[in-house]
Each structure stands twice: as C-alpha cells, then as structure tokens.
Amino acid sequence: MALADEKYVSFTTYKRSGDAVASPVWIVGLDDGSVGFWTSSGSGKTKRLGHTSKVLLQPSDARGRLKDGSTVSSGTARVVAAGDAAFDEVQRKVKAKYGFMTKITKLLGTIGGIVKRKRIPYGDRAIVITLD
Numbered sequence: 001m002a003l004a005d006e007k008y009v010s011f012t013t014y015k016r017s018g019d020a021v022a023s024p025v026w027i028v029g030l031d032d033g034s035v036g037f038w039t040s041s042g043s044g045k046t047k048r049l050g051h052t053s054k055v056l057l058q059p060s061d062a063r064g065r066l067k068d069g070s071t072v073s074s075g076t077a078r079v080v081a082a083g084d085a086a087f088d089e090v091q092r093k094v095k096a097k098y099g100f101m102t103k104i105t106k107l108l109g110t111i112g113g114i115v116k117r118k119r120i121p122y123g124d125r126a127i128v129i130t131l132d
Contacts, residue, residue: 003057003073003131004029010060011037011127013048013077020056021048024064025127027057028093035075036090036128040109042120045127046079053077055129075131082124090126 003009004027012022023045025037035057039045049055055077059070080087095102106122 002029003027003059004035006059008060008062008064009057010064010066011045012056012058013045014052014054015048016051022056022064024060024062026094026098028090028097030086030089030093030128034128034130036080036086036093036126038090038094038123038126040120040122041081041125043125046125049077049079049127057129057131073131075129077127077129080126080128084126086128087126090128091123094123 006027008024009027010022011025012020014020021044025039025045027035027037030036053076055075057073057075059067061067080090102123109120109122
C-alpha cells in the first residue's frame, strides 16, 4: 500500500534542539507524486517547519501508534498558504478522501478553542511533502 493510500500517518518534525515530535495526520497523494495534508498556521508542525524542512512519515493509527511492519519514509516538507494551487489541491483531495470527518474535526477544533480560550485557524495551511 502506498503512503498516500493510508488513512493516517505519523508525521515527525524536529525542534530547534533536534528533538523529534510526531503527530498523526491525514494524508493525500498529489498529482506531482508528492503527498500532503492540511493543518493550522498556529500548529506546532507549521512552526517547526519554519526552521527545518526535514520530516519523517510512517503509517499509523489515529492516535499516532505506528503500524507493525510499516516502513519509515523521509522527505522534505514545505508550508503552503491559501491561494497557492498546491493548497487548493490538498484541500480538495482531503475533503474528497475524508468527507464528513472534515466537518466534525472543524467543529471539535472550534469547541476546543473556545474552551481553552486559544482559537487557532482550521486548515488554513497545507503541508506538501516531497518524499526522498
């Protein structure tokens, strides 16, 4: 199974200190052979990619637990904002693949932001990864 066919992948970015931080994300294949997902401009993933574009991806479940026997893929990630063709492609493909779940996660994010009094935008950035 190709990485883009997975429902979730563990996406690992790196802090300035070099410490790895893994997060489960949705994933879609893009027309140019790269993969991508959407996230918030306020997320740690986006902030960490501001200083290093090196990433690791590995099939996982929704909680980030790695799938037994799966392999790690390395790549280079870039953050893409709304208005870019790659952002539009990621947004369209995420909605097509995950459907109603996108609405549920947006609602949960909004509720969580209200409760925590720290609202962050939902899906206003795309991460496009070119695999090595």
